[in-house]
Amino acid sequence: MNHADVFFQRYLPDEQATNELGAELAAVLLENIDEILSSGLNIRLCGDLGAGKTTLTRALLRALGFEGRVKSPTFTLLEPYSIDGFTLNHFDFYRFEDPEEFEDAGFRENFGPGRVCVTEWTQKAEPLVPGADLMISLSPKDDGREVQVSALTDHGVRIVRGLER
Numbered sequence: 001m002n003h004a005d006v007f008f009q010r011y012l013p014d015e016q017a018t019n020e021l022g023a024e025l026a027a028v029l030l031e032n033i034d035e036i037l038s039s040g041l042n043i044r045l046c047g048d049l050g051a052g053k054t055t056l057t058r059a060l061l062r063a064l065g066f067e068g069r070v071k072s073p074t075f076t077l078l079e080p081y082s083i084d085g086f087t088l089n090h091f092d093f094y095r096f097e098d099p100e101e102f103e104d105a106g107f108r109e110n111f112g113p114g115r116v117c118v119t120e121w122t123q124k125a126e127p128l129v130p131g132a133d134l135m136i137s138l139s140p141k142d143d144g145r146e147v148q149v150s151a152l153t154d155h156g157v158r159i160v161r162g163l164e165r
Contacts, residue, residue, distance in 0.1 A: 006151040008163045013144040018052055021147060022059025028162030029064070029116065035155055036086055040115045042130055044122045047138035052145050053120050056138065057090050060118075064088065073120075078110065088116045096124040103128055134159055 012018050029036065045053040058070040064083045073079040073092040081088045089110045096102070102125040111117050111130045122129055133156035137148045151157040 003151045003153060003157060006157045006160050008149040008160050010147055011141060011144060012052070012138075012147055013142075015052075015055060017144065018055050018147075019059040019062075022056050022061075023063035024163055025056075025149075025159075026060050026063030028159050029060075031162055032155070032158055033085070035158070036116060037114050039155065040112045040117065041134070041155060041159075042111065042132045043116065043118045044132035044135045045118060045120045045138070046122075046135060048140075051138040051140070053138060054090075056136065056147075057118050061088060077105065078107065080110070086114045086116060088118065091117065091119040091125075092121060093119065093124040093129075094121040096121070099125050099128045101125070132156075 010021065012021060029041070035041075045056070047053050054072045061070050061081055066081050066083060070081070071079060073090050074094055077092060077095070079090045081090070091107065093102070102108070108130070119125070119129060119132075122132070131152065133151070133153045135150045135152060137150070138145050149160055149163060151160045
């Protein structure tokens with residue numbers, strides 16, 4: 001199977017629709033928790049400034065049960081969130097001038113078993129950032145956004161198939 005052929009697409013007319021997608025994604029992640037605990041999950045968020053990347057991440061965290069403050073990691077680069085049994089690490093590499101900053105900051109240790117890593121502006125840390133299982137692209141369309149969730153690995157295929165239900 002070609003992973004590139006497995007994707008989920010939807011129009012999000014407003015923030016409520018983005019929140020609903022975050023809740024759906026959270027439910028699918030929890031269905032796949034054993035795989036997340038054993039190997040982790042890497043999600044790459046793509047989209048211009050203001051595309052809704054942090055809004056989607058916030059909705060995902062809320063649906064996973066996180067009740068604290070959720071802020072954009074634009075200035076901190078990494079915001080870690082402890083969820084029941086695993087960690088969601090939200091990265092923003094927008095301010096990187098060189099991919100070596102990824103290694104210099106020691107971020108590689110934040111990827112792997114028991115971790116869901118959501119990265120924004122990932123291209124600024126490539127090729128050093130670990131590969132993604134899912135790519136979620138957000139782009140403006142009409143008065144809302146279009147989202148496409150693409151599988152990049154077998155693990156990603158299982159997540160996309162869960163969203164299709």
